[in-house]
Amino acid sequence: MTKFDKTYWDTKYRNNKTGWDIGYISTPIKTYIDQISEKNKSILIPGGGNSYEAEYLHKNGFKNVSVIDIAKQPLINLHNRFPSFHEKDLIHANFFDHQNKYDLIIEQTFFCALDPTLREEYVNKMYDLLNDGGKLVGLLFDFELTNEGPPFGGNIIEYIQLFYAKFEVRILERCYNSIKPRDGRELFFIFVKK
Incomplete structure (x- = not known):
């Protein structure tokens, strides 16, 4: 088990040390969601935190959205902000233990929060889900x-090497619409399960 476990994340939320939380859906994710017409897709947001993405999806008519997080507080926060979000879709569990199938998984600050030693396991789990x-x-x-983090970084070459065996890389490019603090430091991607 890494040091970034349930206790670590619960403490972050309890002490309001959530600098990654921008308080709204990030522009690149919103732009992507806005072009999805099929509202019945099964969608997972892993390590969802306060999950403004899930709230946005739900408010825009998506019927089958689930959020999983190892910390309980952000799931409570989402339910308090948006009481009509189904509690059964707020999953308090370890992502790597989750068993289900989805059409779409949205990655928003989960990968970068994991200990980098878990990256290959992340790819395998995403493929399975x-x-x-x-x-x-x-x-x-x-x-x-670096060893400093989370967040942990990486680059295009590392990501292609990590994902290429199980995913077709449709898009992996510098974001043109990142929020200001992340401008020039984010890559938008679409990977399709092979």
Whole structure:
């Protein structure tokens, strides 16, 4: 078990040390969601935190959205902000233990929060959780991977090497619409399960 476990994240939320939380859906994710017409897709947001993405999806008519987080507080926060979000879709569990199938998984600051030793396990789990042809879509940080973090960085070459065996890389490029503090440091991606 890494030091970034349930206790670590619960403490972050309890002490309001959530600098990654911008308080609204990030622009690149919103732009992507806005072009999805199929509202019945099964969607997972892993390590969802306060999950403004899930709230946005739900408010825009998406019927099958689940959030999983190892910390309980952000799930409570989402339910308090948006009481009509189904409690059964707020999953308090370890992502790596989760068993289900999805058409789309949205990556928003989960990958970068994991201990980098778990990256290969992350790829395998995403592959397992997606239906055939399912998509993993979201943001990855584009800065040097160091031992300082979370967040932990990486670059395009590392990400391609990590994902290429199990995913077709449809898009992996610098974000043109990142929020100001992350401008020039984010990559938008669409990976399709092979």
